[in-house]
Every structure is written in structure tokens, then in C-alpha cells.
Amino acid sequence: xxxxxxxxxxxxxxxxxxxxxxxxxxxxxxxxxxxxxxxxxxxxxxxxxxxxxxxxxxxxxxxxxxxxxxxxxxxxxxxxxxxxxxxxxxxxxxxxxxxxxxxxxxxxxxxxxxxxxxxxxxxxxxxxxxxxxxxxxxxxxxxxxxxxxxxxxxxxxxxxxxxxxxxxxxxxxxxxxxxxxxxxxxxxxxxxxxxxxxxxxxxxxxxxxxxxxxxxxxxxxxxxxxxxxxxxxxxxxxxxxxxxxxxxxxxxxxxxxxxxxxxxxxxxxxxxxxxxxxxxxxxxxxxxxxxxxxxxxxxxxxxxxxxxxxxxxxxxxxxxxxxxxxxxxxxxxxxxxxxxxxxxxxxxxxxxxxxxxxxxxxxxxxxxxxxxxxxxxxxxxxxxxxxxxxxxxxxxxxxxxxxxxxxxxxxxxxxx
Numbered sequence: 001x002x003x004x005x006x007x008x009x010x011x012x013x014x015x016x017x018x019x020x021x022x023x024x025x026x027x028x029x030x031x032x033x034x035x036x037x038x039x040x041x042x043x044x045x046x047x048x049x050x051x052x053x054x055x056x057x058x059x060x061x062x063x064x065x066x067x068x069x070x071x072x073x074x075x076x077x078x079x080x081x082x083x084x085x086x087x088x089x090x091x092x093x094x095x096x097x098x099x100x101x102x103x104x105x106x107x108x109x110x111x112x113x114x115x116x117x118x119x120x121x122x123x124x125x126x127x128x129x130x131x132x133x134x135x136x137x138x139x140x141x142x143x144x145x146x147x148x149x150x151x152x153x154x155x156x157x158x159x160x161x162x163x164x165x166x167x168x169x170x171x172x173x174x175x176x177x178x179x180x181x182x183x184x185x186x187x188x189x190x191x192x193x194x195x196x197x198x199x200x201x202x203x204x205x206x207x208x209x210x211x212x213x214x215x216x217x218x219x220x221x222x223x224x225x226x227x228x229x230x231x232x233x234x235x236x237x238x239x240x241x242x243x244x245x246x247x248x249x250x251x252x253x254x255x256x257x258x259x260x261x262x263x264x265x266x267x268x269x270x271x272x273x274x275x276x277x278x279x280x281x282x283x284x285x286x287x288x289x290x291x292x293x294x295x296x297x298x299x300x301x302x303x304x305x306x307x308x309x310x311x312x313x314x315x316x317x318x319x320x321x322x323x324x325x326x327x328x329x330x331x332x333x334x335x336x337x338x339x340x341x342x343x344x345x346x347x348x349x350x351x352x353x354x355x356x357x358x359x360x361x362x363x364x365x366x367x368x369x370x371x372x373x374x375x376x377x378x379x380x381x382x383x384x385x386x387x388x389x390x391x392x393x394x395x396x397x398x399x400x401x402x403x404x405x406x407x408x409x410x411x412x413x414x415x416x
Contacts, residue, residue, distance in 0.1 A: 253306025
């Protein structure tokens with residue numbers, strides 16, 4: 001094998017695990033090799049005349065410094081120029097990162113960082129609220145609890161609307177201390193925590209009520225996602241569940257190879273997707289025999305993007321399981337993440353991918369077999385209920401669902 005809202009049922013899908021923002025939207029090929037011999041910025045460029053073409057850029061650099069009424073650091077202008085070059089292609093997924101920004105991107109993709117170990121959200125009272133505390137973390141050791149509000153971090157106040165900034169501050173060097181002011185039941189107290197390694201959980205699951213159906217949520221495709229999914233799938237198989245709901249709703253994507261590995265657990269030998277580069281070259285991602293015997297339904301919505309769409313499209317075209325929900329995002333391109341010799345880096349779109357049947361995803365999305373909307377004014381998860389209904393069709397269970405998928409079900413063939 002080539003490796004290259006509704007409200008949720010049991011888990012908070014959009015939670016930010018401390019101190020990490022959600023994985024950026026995208027299907028990623030990661031290349032973090034650093035060039036050591038000569039600068040990647042200089043090699044071959046002078047003889048191509050690029051220096052002459054950018055003479056005006058140097059003029060503007062000098063012009064700004066000589067005329068702007070406040071001092072401007074050299075790094076500020078240079079960084080702006082670099083970012084502008086990548087933005088000029090008109091692709092929001094092609095981005096230049098400073099060294100610090102690249103470090104944070106890489107941490108998010110790997111699903112590992114140094115923090116205090118909490119899941120945070122913006123509370124209704126305007127404060128940052130601890131949703132949950134990760135087991136074995138510094139937060140747990142300090143006695144922090146779900147429902148506590150973080151009022152200050154290292155002496156600076158943060159509100160719920162500043163969650164992203166707070167997350168950035170809470171992350172840091174391994175072993176370094178962070179000072180928090182916590183509000184609990186109207187009283188404030190201080191806590192000193194020492195940052196430790198946090199592995200962001202991207203897979204969780206349970207058995208749905210008394211139905212004997214399993215539920216697995218994949219929140220992102222990070223470094224540990226495939227192995228975590230395998231462990232949870234094995235747990236469900238050993239528990240003897242009758243079927244499985246796999247929830248990809250609000251999953252913005254991540255590492256391509258992790259999506260391919262999960263597809264390999266759900267499908268027998270076949271094509272997962274085809275990536276096509278600008279020069280016409282192609283890479284075909286495939287699976288091998290050995291799929292789970294459990295029948296399953298996959299949930300998607302308008303916020304299921306990229307690697308989520310690769311997986312959903314592969315399942316649909318290979319008739320592995322039914323798709324329920326709404327049309328996905330339509331992000332059908334793949335990026336490479338690369339670090340340069342100065343510690344800075346870039347994310348750049350390198351290919352477009354297509355489903356096994358050859359259908360494009362970019363700007364189109366994946367259309368589920370069963371279009372089901374969740375009403376904003378209702379607490380009922382209609383998408384989940386439809387998935388359960390499909391999995392519970394008659395006493396034959398697996399045979400009933402397999403027959404349904406291998407029969408007349410196609411894009412848009414049924415609407416609930």
C-alpha cells in the first residue's frame with residue numbers, strides 16, 4: 001500500500017486541546033527537511049535574473065524606511081514581502097510562515113506540544129472556560145477542574161474572544177512555568193503549572209446507548225490518528241458491536257497518509273484517491289485486502305474537509321458504507337509543508353485529488369448518500385439518528401446494510 005453543527009453526540013468536536021488550536025484545514029504532505037548546504041533562497045536565482053526583477057522591492061524597502069513616521073524593524077518589512085509573495089498566487093492554502101509560526105503549525109500537525117493539558121472554550125460569561133482536564137497533565141496535578149475560568153495568564157488578562165491568543169501563550173517550552181489566575185464559584189486563586197508534553201487526542205468513541213452500535217469520532221488527521229483509530233476499532237470489534245458510526249463532521253483534514261491508513265482498515269483492495277500535479281504526473285493511493293467486517297456509516301457535513309473528503313469519497317466509491325449528512329466542504333487540493341534553513345517555512349499547494357471514480361472534489365465536495373440536515377433550533381441529532389436507523393435495519397444487521405450499499409444507493413439517491 002502506498003502511504004503517502006450542530007451539536008455532537010458525545011464529544012466536543014471543535015474543542016481546542018491545550019494548548020492547541022484546531023488543525024488547519026488541509027490535506028498535508030509533510031516535508032520538514034532543512035537545507036544545510038547553501039541557502040535555498042539563493043541557489044540558482046541570480047543567474048535566472050530574479051535579483052534584477054526584484055530591484056523595485058528593494059526600492060520600496062528603502063522608501064518606507066525613509067518616509068514612514070515611525071521606526072520599522074527590518075524583519076517586519078522582510079516578513080511582509082515574503083508573505084506577499086505567497087499570497088500573490090491567490091490560494092489561501094499557500095502560505096509563508098515565520099520560524100515561530102512554522103513551529104506552531106508543525107506542532108498542530110504532529111498532535112504534540114508542550115502545554116498544561118486542558119480543553120478550553122469561550123464561555124457565555126465572556127471568560128475562557130476549562131471544558132475538561134487531560135489525565136496526567138499539569139492541570140490535573142494542580143487541581144484544576146472542568147468549569148474553572150482562566151482569568152489571567154502570566155499576569156495578563158484574557159477573555160473568551162481571545163482564546164487563540166491565550167492558547168499560544170499557554171503553550172511553551174517544556175518544563176517552563178506558567179502562572180494562572182483561576183476563578184471558581186466566584187472566588188479567584190492562583191496556580192503555578194509546569195508545562196509538559198501533551199499528545200492531542202484526535203480519536204474517541206463509545207457504545208451508543210443500548211443499541212450495541214459503536215461510535216468513533218475522528219476530530220482531525222494528526223500523527224497518531226491512524227493508530228488511535230485502529231485501537232478504537234479493535235476495541236469495538238472485541239466488544240461485539242453490531243455496527244459502527246464513524247463521525248467526520250467538522251473534521252477539517254490533516255495528514256493524507258493517516259486518512260489512507262484508516263481507509264485501509266475500512267476497505268478491501270482498491271483506490272483511495274488520485275493526486276494530480278500541475279505537470280500532469282499522478283500518484284494513486286490504494287488499500288489492500290483486510291477490511292473490518294463491521295458494517296458502518298460515515299457522518300459528514302459542510303465542515304468536513306480535505307483528508308475527511310478523501311476518506312469519505314473512497315468509502316462511497318468503493319461501496320464500503322453509507323454517507324449521511326450534508327455536502328462536504330469541497331477542499332480537493334493537497335499541500336506540502338516545508339521548512340527552510342532559517343527555521344521559517346511554507347505551506348504550498350502541490351496537487352489536486354480526485355475520488356476513485358475520477359470525480360473532482362475541489363469546489364464540489366462529497367455528496368452523501370442520505371442528505372440529512374440538523375435543525376439549529378433542535379437538540380436532536382438527526383444525522384446520527386439516520387445512521388443508527390441504517391445500521392439497525394432488521395435482524396440481519398451487517399447483511400442488510402451491505403446489500404443496501406452494494407445496490408442502488410448513489411449520490412443523492414435518498415433524502416431523509
